[in-house]
Amino acid sequence: MKTIPLIVAGYGHVGRAFITLLKEKKEDLAVRYGLGFEIMALVKADGSYATGEPLDAASFSRDGKAWTEGNPSWQAGMKVSAAAASVAAGGCLVDCTPSELHSGEPGLSYIQEALDRGLNVATASKGALVVAFRRIMTEASAKGLSVKFSGATAAALPTVDVGMISLAAARIEGIQGVLNGTSNYILTRMGEGLSYADALQVAQSHGIAEPDPSYDVEGLDSAAKLVLIANACLGTDFIMDDVRAGGISGMPADVVRAARAEGKAVKLLAAASPSRKGKGWSLHVGPSVIDPTHPLFHVNGTEKGITFLTDTMGSVTVTGGRSSPRGAAAALLKDLVNIYRQL
């Protein structure tokens, strides 16, 4: 039995789901993988919970709400760098902070501090990696540390694993993905006859779209995932500015209906294609009309999917995977197991 100390950063939907899931899976992880994970610190923007001992939910939460005032484990102002003192080298930072795509913060600083301390990283946040993917990976690799990010690349849908492990030794010749469940849900409802505005409203009423849906419907979420998947699977070093990204905001109902009438469908596709200039790749996100022979044609509603075209293995498509904080938490836990298990 190997016990691994964790710092969890971020206590939003994903952070909470991760902590809950870790508790649920404790016995199973011990039996199946011989692994035990102990949360030594939980870091929020304004301080940390840390006592030098493993934390349980009562140390940082009452009735599911963060508990700070009068809480003996609450250390106002304590940051990752200080919290990491209670985590031995070889432990792991679990980054559940929000994705900020321009500065990459706070994840970027957190990940840097983790690597400085000899910690591995599992992140569900895209920010740091869209800003500094290659630098982070190179530094981790030089230190013999892992940085895994399944939770940031379509969560429970396997993308990077498949491209890096299942397709090892094959040459990937193209990637296409339906990577944003919210946009795909809206387009699916539009295919049933709704206007964009109505489909968005339905999505919002089901909690599928945010009150401000721009991150999803403008293609930013898809673009960020595409950057990470391309960098990991194609060995590139792209940032957000390298993606020609458009979204589905304000998509005319006519376009979707016309596609449907011809037996086709509109999807928000995120694609990496060989660059026309010969060497290298170009990344593109935008609505595309695809026909029923396309392997992502039947990916509907909030479902996601990704297709890899390869030289020796043909075309490989993965679809499904739960889209939710729990799905993201499951992806974080998968990465943790894969960092520490004996394979």
Place this chain on the structure above:
Amino acid sequence: MKTIPLIVAGYGHVGRAFITLLKEKKEDLAVRYGLGFEIMALVKADGSYATGEPLDAASFSRDGKAWTEGNPSWQAGMKVSAAAASVAAGGCLVDCTPSELHSGEPGLSYIQEALDRGLNVATASKGALVVAFRRIMTEASAKGLSVKFSGATAAALPTVDVGMISLAAARIEGIQGVLNGTSNYILTRMGEGLSYADALQVAQSHGIAEPDPSYDVEGLDSAAKLVLIANACLGTDFIMDDVRAGGISGMPADVVRAARAEGKAVKLLAAASPSRKGKGWSLHVGPSVIDPTHPLFHVNGTEKGITFLTDTMGSVTVTGGRSSPRGAAAALLKDLVNIYRQL
């Protein structure tokens, strides 16, 4: 640059495709993974090619045909045990022998000899593993060796990788697969109106079905793959006799047409389901009528697919992957890379 010595066993379609692919990918493997593979011995039923030096194609083949008489590298009667003398511990046996599902031979003896010598194993053959999966895995694990078998479990379609790595920490609650391309091709053509006999004949004329198609159409190939996938992903210890297996041989055209008329389809499904008796699993292969919401509904022709149902990650489906000796060779090469790379 790490150089890994290999013994290749078997020089049929897959063995030849593997040797060709290894040559094509030599530079790419060095650049991307820092790995070089050298074939130190090629073992056939009646002897081996081995000189103590790495072999090139001219050492064992003329115009693509095995070259024995008068060939200085041909050692009549030499078996894996002796050929392994030219391979240092830590090298790998690449098993491309035919799948014999009752005795598991010759693969079973070969794999045993490889493990005895401290060699890892990548196999495209199902025989040894359907006979003695758990024993082989336990012994390999105790010796710190890897036995990988992507080439035996639907080849270029990722199945075991996804179940073991991409879904790590999730509980798999069911597996369904369309695992045999030949049967699926026949059923697809039957869905277009052909009789079983005509569809089989078309498949044979395209080289998709063997002259004796029973291994594919009686469900044996699917059952063998299911045994391996279940044992790897569910931790079970099944053998062929544990599978209730039926095939599509002689399937009445009416049944397929009736399904089609209702918008449904007949698939040869291989399934692992929780046992009705409570604990454990039951394995089943047989034709099933599925409807368009089933994630494998659109897997047509020689294509294959697999769906995993999980507790935390929802349903994850993988489809595609080239069905050919080259696809199997690509799966062997993938396993080799994943055994020896730094991840």
